[in-house]
Amino acid sequence: xxxxxxxxxxxxxxxxxxxxxxxxxxxxxxxxxxxxxxxxxxxxxxxxxxxxxxxxxxxxxxxxxxxxxxxxxxxxxxxxxxxxxxxxxxxxxxxxxxxxxxxxxxxxxxxxxxxxxxxxxxxxxxxxxxxxxxxxxxxxxxxxxxxxxxxxxxxxxxxxxxxxxxxxxxxxxxxxxxxxxxxxxxxxxxxxxxxxxxxxxxxxxxxxxxxxxxxxxxxxxxxxxxxxxxxxxxxxxxxxxxxxxxxxxxxxxxxxxxxxxxxx
Amino acid sequence: xxxxxxxxxxxxxxxxxxxxxxxxxxxxxxxxxxxxxxxxxxxxxxxxxxxxxxxxxxxxxxxxxxxxxxxxxxxxxxxxxxxxxxxxxxxxxxxxxxxxxxxxxxxxxxxxxxxxxxxxxxxxxxxxxxxxxxxxxxxxxxxxxxxxxxxxxxxxxxxxxxxxxxxxxxxxxxxxxxxxxxxxxxxxxxxxxxxxxxxxxxxxxxxxxxxxxxxxxxxxxxxxxxxxxxxxxxxxxxxxxxxxxxxxxxxxxxxxxxxxxxxxxxxxxxxxxxxxxxxxxxxxxxxxxxxxxx
Numbered sequence: 001x002x003x004x005x006x007x008x009x010x011x012x013x014x015x016x017x018x019x020x021x022x023x024x025x026x027x028x029x030x031x032x033x034x035x036x037x038x039x040x041x042x043x044x045x046x047x048x049x050x051x052x053x054x055x056x057x058x059x060x061x062x063x064x065x066x067x068x069x070x071x072x073x074x075x076x077x078x079x080x081x082x083x084x085x086x087x088x089x090x091x092x093x094x095x096x097x098x099x100x101x102x103x104x105x106x107x108x109x110x111x112x113x114x115x116x117x118x119x120x121x122x123x124x125x126x127x128x129x130x131x132x133x134x135x136x137x138x139x140x141x142x143x144x145x146x147x148x149x150x151x152x153x154x155x156x157x158x159x160x161x162x163x164x165x166x167x168x169x170x171x172x173x174x175x176x177x178x179x180x181x182x183x184x185x186x187x188x189x190x191x192x193x194x195x196x197x198x199x200x201x202x203x204x205x206x207x208x209x210x211x212x213x214x215x216x217x218x219x220x221x222x223x224x225x226x227x228x229x230x231x232x233x234x235x236x237x238x239x240x241x242x243x244x245x246x247x248x249x250x251x252x253x254x255x256x257x258x259x260x261x262x263x264x
Numbered sequence: 265x266x267x268x269x270x271x272x273x274x275x276x277x278x279x280x281x282x283x284x285x286x287x288x289x290x291x292x293x294x295x296x297x298x299x300x301x302x303x304x305x306x307x308x309x310x311x312x313x314x315x316x317x318x319x320x321x322x323x324x325x326x327x328x329x330x331x332x333x334x335x336x337x338x339x340x341x342x343x344x345x346x347x348x349x350x351x352x353x354x355x356x357x358x359x360x361x362x363x364x365x366x367x368x369x370x371x372x373x374x375x376x377x378x379x380x381x382x383x384x385x386x387x388x389x390x391x392x393x394x395x396x397x398x399x400x401x402x403x404x405x406x407x408x409x410x411x412x413x414x415x416x417x418x419x420x421x422x423x424x425x426x427x428x429x430x431x432x433x434x435x436x437x438x439x440x441x442x443x444x445x446x447x448x449x450x451x452x453x454x455x456x457x458x459x460x461x462x463x464x465x466x467x468x469x470x471x472x473x474x475x476x477x478x479x480x481x482x483x484x485x486x487x488x489x490x491x492x493x494x495x496x497x498x499x500x501x502x503x504x505x506x507x508x509x510x511x512x513x514x515x516x517x518x519x520x521x522x523x524x525x526x527x528x529x530x531x532x533x534x535x536x537x538x539x540x541x542x543x544x545x546x547x548x549x550x551x552x553x554x555x556x557x558x
Contacts, residue, residue, distance in 0.1 A: 080438040093436070095429040098422070105419070106426055110438040114423035115447060123417040167437070
């Protein structure tokens, strides 16, 4: 099992006072190489789950293991060695004042802390780095290959998200987290980013976890689909069961009872 | 008249470390660091104390750099470990540093006259000690610019820039905010303390209050330099900051020449900076973006 979430507990105090326990004893396991899509209504815990796995939020109970490595006590910058992440807001995933090549360089050497002595060796991105990144972007069919020395802040939202996605897949991550990463994009950019997502996930062979509100996207991508409701799994479909799902059926499940309806 | 220009040039160079330190913390790390006011006096005071006790000036400068770095570490630790916001962390350190500097100095003012700074071997420009100072300081500052430009182009420097530019992205790419801020703020304050020591040497005395308004001075240099050169690369930005430091000193020298009383100097400095800020905002709406992303 590549990603194993067991006994996960997490809650938060609410603005008006009181406590909301979102996850109690939550279990989820995802085999190596699986592309898991997570859907669910607002507040169902999708993004919280992703943040708990990424380390932006700390689990209060339970374990989160990736390839047998316990992650729950590690700060997020350490988890980043094994986890590539694309966030919803295209502005979050890249440093706007740094060039495309500089952003890619940071992502590529994510495994090692830049603050060791090795961080002082060599000037980067070097000519060799640049050549490699240009080839990478060309190979992915992205029209950004000749703009690698442009600050990312000058790119469009869709282009920035494309760069975030490429960055997330650099540095040999064992897990890819995609948090509604096309939600802020126009349909054309969304199609580009999703096609690239499918390709990169396949080429990388890593486990991937994608959260989305877009049901067409949920049915059109990935190997397995789970639906969250109030911090619990309302449904879990793979293989032929998943093939048989329809958008209207999924839509009918939103806001329904906690008990998963029987599937035909 | 030449001595006025040359004096301002020398002073600008002596203050260049301050401007570079403020550039590093404020522009690169996006951290408003008031520690600068304390570490400037700490550098000046400690170097003066050591030199007046017979320590070689070069060793005294080194000691000032180390103490400044430690002061920066304290602020960074208060901020990153205790979660105190950047301004308060800096004010806490600066307040404490006042006593520490005074303790180190033993009195509030140490004169440094009749010094042999080892400037003898320098070529003679026929401009007297101002020319010698100018030459020596140019070498020091050029070295600092070169060193910083190289450092900011390594993976470590890239990580520091990313941290200031987008902390969320930095963490998602394995960059520890704690370590990065601590390194960067320590380095910034080391530069500032070096400037404090050089200014003390240049003006011939160190005073425990010499740090007041340093952040504003440094910021003024950064803003003036950036609006003149509009740098697009890191080396250019560093050069701009040093140029700004010299121009800022020149403005002050001119103001003094025009009959400004030294008592009003801090007020005029603040007003000059305000003018630079207002001009920058009115003329270049994108200056803060362009400045942060050289």
